[in-house]
Amino acid sequence: MGTFNHFYHKSYDERINIIGDFSELNSQELKSLYENHNERNNSLIENYITDYSLPEGIAVNFLINGEEKVAPMVTEEPSVIAAASNGARMFAKNGGLNAKVISSNLTGQIIVKTDNFNLLFGYVNTHRDKIIAVANNAHPSILKYGGGAKEVSVRQLDENYCSIDLFVDVAEAMGANIMNSMLEALANFLKTKASKDILMSILSNYSIDSLVTVSGSVKFSQLGKGNFSGKEVANKIVEASHIAQIDTYRATTHNKGIMNGIDAFVMAMGNDWRAVESGIHAYASRNGHYQGLSHFMIKEDTLYGEMTLPLSLGFIGGATKVLPKVKINQRIAKVHSKKELMQFAAAIGLAQNLAALKALVTEGIQKGHMNLQLNSLAMTAGSTDEELFTVVQSLRQMQNPNLTNAKQIIQNLRK
Ligand code: HMG
Numbered sequence: 001m002g003t004f005n006h007f008y009h010k011s012y013d014e015r016i017n018i019i020g021d022f023s024e025l026n027s028q029e030l031k032s033l034y035e036n037h038n039e040r041n042n043s044l045i046e047n048y049i050t051d052y053s054l055p056e057g058i059a060v061n062f063l064i065n066g067e068e069k070v071a072p073m074v075t076e077e078p079s080v081i082a083a084a085s086n087g088a089r090m091f092a093k094n095g096g097l098n099a100k101v102i103s104s105n106l107t108g109q110i111i112v113k114t115d116n117f118n119l120l121f122g123y124v125n126t127h128r129d130k131i132i133a134v135a136n137n138a139h140p141s142i143l144k145y146g147g148g149a150k151e152v153s154v155r156q157l158d159e160n161y162c163s164i165d166l167f168v169d170v171a172e173a174m175g176a177n178i179m180n181s182m183l184e185a186l187a188n189f190l191k192t193k194a195s196k197d198i199l200m201s202i203l204s205n206y207s208i209d210s211l212v213t214v215s216g217s218v219k220f221s222q223l224g225k226g227n228f229s230g231k232e233v234a235n236k237i238v239e240a241s242h243i244a245q246i247d248t249y250r251a252t253t254h255n256k257g258i259m260n261g262i263d264a265f266v267m268a269m270g271n272d273w274r275a276v277e278s279g280i281h282a283y284a285s286r287n288g289h290y291q292g293l294s295h296f297m298i299k300e301d302t303l304y305g306e307m308t309l310p311l312s313l314g315f316i317g318g319a320t321k322v323l324p325k326v327k328i329n330q331r332i333a334k335v336h337s338k339k340e341l342m343q344f345a346a347a348i349g350l351a352q353n354l355a356a357l358k359a360l361v362t363e364g365i366q367k368g369h370m371n372l373q374l375n376s377l378a379m380t381a382g383s384t385d386e387e388l389f390t391v392v393q394s395l396r397q398m399q400n401p402n403l404t405n406a407k408q409i410i411q412n413l414r415k
Contacts, residue, residue, distance in 0.1 A: 008047055012037065015049060044322060056268060056325070058332065059084035059261075064347045065097025072329040073264035073349050078372040080260045080352070083359070087351030090223070090358075091216040094302060097350060098215050099343035105150060105209040106312060108179045110164040113197040117156040123194060123276050124154050124164060131186060135166060137179045138185035147171035147180060161199070164190075167209055172338045174271060176313025179203040207279045207312035208286075214346040215306035218354070223303060224361040234303035236361035237296050237354070241305075244292025254292040254353070255284055257309070259350030262345050269333070269341060270319040270326035276345075279310045294353050307350050311342045374401060381406035387413055 003022055007015065033050040042048045054074050059081045062069040073081050074234055091097050114120050126130065135149035142148050147169040155163045166186065169380050172180050181344040182313040183201035220230030228236075244254035253368075259277065266273045284290050294307040315338040320326045335341045359365050378391040387410060394409045 006170075012039075012042060012048075015047070016087070019049060023355070042249050054267070056083040058143065058327075059088065059090035059348065059351075061092050062089070062344075062347060063092040064343060066096065067334070069334055070186060070332060071261075071265055071342065071344065072332050073261070073348075074267040075260070075264040078376050079369040080264060082199070082368070082372055083355035084261045084264075084348055084352045087353070087355035087358075088347075090218045090354060091305075091351060094217050094219050095220050097347040099347050100213050101339045101342050102211040102213055102308070103209050104338060104342065105167045106170050106175045106179050106203060107207065107209050108166045108168065108183045108201070108203045110166070110183055110201040111157075112162045112164060112190070112197040113160060113199055113352050114162055115160055116173055117154070117162055120162050120164075120196070121154045123196075124364075126151055127194075128152060131166075131189075133335040134189045135182040135186050138182045142168075142171060142178055147173035147178075149355065152278045159387060162361050165204075170314075172315040174275075174312065175319040176203055176275075176318070192410070205275045205279045205312070207275075207310035208283065210310050210312040210342075211308055212310040212311050212342040212346045213306065214349075214350050215304065215345070216350065217302040217304040220301050220303070223358065225358065227354075228362050232303075233358060233362060236297060237303055237357045239295040239296060240357045240361055241292060241294060244294075246289045251290050251292045254294070254357075255281070256347040257356040258293055258353045260356075261348035262311075263347050265333075265348050266313065268325070268329045269313070269335075269345075270323045270329075276311060276313070279312060285309050291344075294350060304385070305350055305354055306337065307353070309345060309346060309349070311345050313338060313341045313345065315341050370401065371396070377401060377403065378410075380409055383410055 001019060007018065010018065016030060016033060019025070036050045036053070038051050041051060054076055056072055059071040059073055062071060071084065071318045073084065075081065105121050113119060132149045132150050138141060149168050150168055151167040153165050155165060157163055165337060166183060167178050168175065168182060183203070187201040188200045190200050213373060220234055223230035223233040225233055244251045259280070260365055262276065263273045266276050280293065284293055293309050294305055296303055296305045298304070314320060315335070333344060335344055356365070359368050374392045374395045375388065377387055377395060383391045395406060398405055
């Protein structure tokens with residue numbers, strides 16, 4: 001255990017030597033860590049050793065609130081970007097996606113230990129203005145941007161605990177630091193001035209006061225595939241959307257498909273995708289069991305899709321400032337505000353979902369997905385860059401391309 005004592009005090013070179021010895025890395029592996037390190041990132045995270053890069057691509061064909069857009073997406077998964085472009089294209093042919101931010105406040109909690117809910121409730125109601133003022137004084141600059149603490153309420157958690165919930169408009173920021181500073185100042189005030197027994201204070205990622213809604217429709221004529229007419233495909237997508245409402249197994253995969261798009265966009269935009277994920281999945285369970293986030297239905301001669309979800313994103317501050325690609329990605333996406341960012345993320349989720357559902361209820365996911373997965377399969381099997389094209393061509397001609405086949409093709413090629 002002594003090897004890593006005060007690891008964080010060591011210089012970069014010392015760290016690399018220590019990890020090299022400990023994990024018995026060869027010189028090639030060490031070289032790869034070293035060549036991909038960036039001094040700047042040493043200050044960003046702790047015990048830094050290297051950069052771990054992921055591919056970024058552009059999903060095209062988005063028409064959102066009447067504006068043509070493209071979406072930068074960071075993902076390692078083949079077919080995600082093709083599917084997002086495919087879904088966006090289907091919606092765009094019938095007017096595109098309409099997205100609207102319903103609310104964009106951050107929620108924070110102060111957990112109070114008390115068996116007297118009524119007393120706490122009365123205190124918070126009587127001192128509401130003072131509580132809001134204490135919160136705002138902890139981060140007064142937010143008022144300049146039209147933000148600030150807006151509301152406070154009390155919830156009973158059980159017979160011993162209550163939560164004081166603070167709702168803050170954090171303007172264009174993601175706002176975690178703003179919220180946490182306000183909560184800690186408020187907790188201190190409640191402790192010292194009102195003798196409240198405070199357990200902890202922290203923002204909540206259950207961002208139900210940061211909701212965005214998106215909808216769009218696709219003409220039956222855009223949905224036909226193989227032997228299936230557009231109307232048949234539309235009806236099958238409606239059924240698939242229903243199954244995601246009644247079965248958790250299916251809902252989880254249904255939502256994973258939506259998150260394929262949202263996460264990849266949120267990462268490209270330098271936002272905290274763990275916060276987004278936890279908030280969205282909690283929201284998917286708000287009715288007591290986990291359900292699909294999107295709903296598809298038939299409206300006249302179209303398939304209509306809609307989805308509402310919490311998306312607490314930031315346009316400025318945090319990693320958006322530190323990661324150099326984020327500013328470029330904001331320009332590529334032509335987003336100029338938090339509101340547009342939230343709308344775009346939701347739109348990508350719905351487009352991604354439509355493409356996946358259409359594939360699932362028609363030709364199956366493997367055809368389109370595996371077609372684009374062949375490069376990845378060839379690389380996993382050990383193909384060099386020079387061999388890649390030939391290996392993929394051979395795999396494409398196979399009925400069931402798999403890793404064993406790929407390895408065999410490479411072996412034959414090398415003979
Ligand atoms: P297709 O119908 O063969 O494609 O779809 P197409 O040739 O008709 O093209 C339609 C559009 O798709 C194109 O429009 C492109 O925008 C895009 P165009 O530019 O030609 O006017 N497109 C591509 N973009 C970039 N590179 C490509 C490409 N091909 C088409 N190579 C496609 C093929 C793969 C798009 C389709 O089968 C599809 O959308 N499949 C869904 C794939 C998917 O969802 N993948 C995610 C991984 S699977 C998963 O994790 C989620 C899941 O489990 C979720 C769930 O269960 O709900 C499925």
